[in-house]
Amino acid sequence: MFQDKTLVCKDCGKEFVFTAGEQEFYAEKGFQNEPVRCKDCRTSRKTTRSSEREMFDAVCAECGAPTKIPFQPRNDRPVYCSACFQNHKSR
Template sequence: MPDVDITCAECGNTFPFTEREQEYYAEKNLSQPKRCKTCRDARRSNFGGSGRSGGGERQRYEITCDQCGKTDSVPFKPSAGRPVLCGECFSASRA
């Protein structure tokens, strides 16, 4: 298998998919990559790691609790028009 040049779906740059990488992907029954290493790494860091448990720090969003008015941060982007609670109020609502 010769090396193959692939166009990154994210940035549009071409990157090599080496013979060794092709063998590894085939062994693991994976499809060929759609993104270059730089874009894959950036995507992983935006989604909190490698797609497995653990990994990098997840992005947090500053909020003002709709119940008590306290400021806090949450691990998701709040949706407009939907109430958002601080950790304390959320825990109390689940009890």
């Protein structure tokens, strides 16, 4: 059976309870990992993520991999995935 478990939040370092009910839910879903953040940090991450800039879908001009870029892709400028972008910078 599941038992309440105290975990330490990765973000704020505070202890939080991973309740038996949550563990059961995780097990049902087949999640392998325990939560690493407390509820507050999870909630604040969600809200900051949604307020982030819009990302646009693009295709890497080098390897053809789909990637996301923070600006509207333009046909006259090649777009690279992060791996190819690093390659270009180091070249």
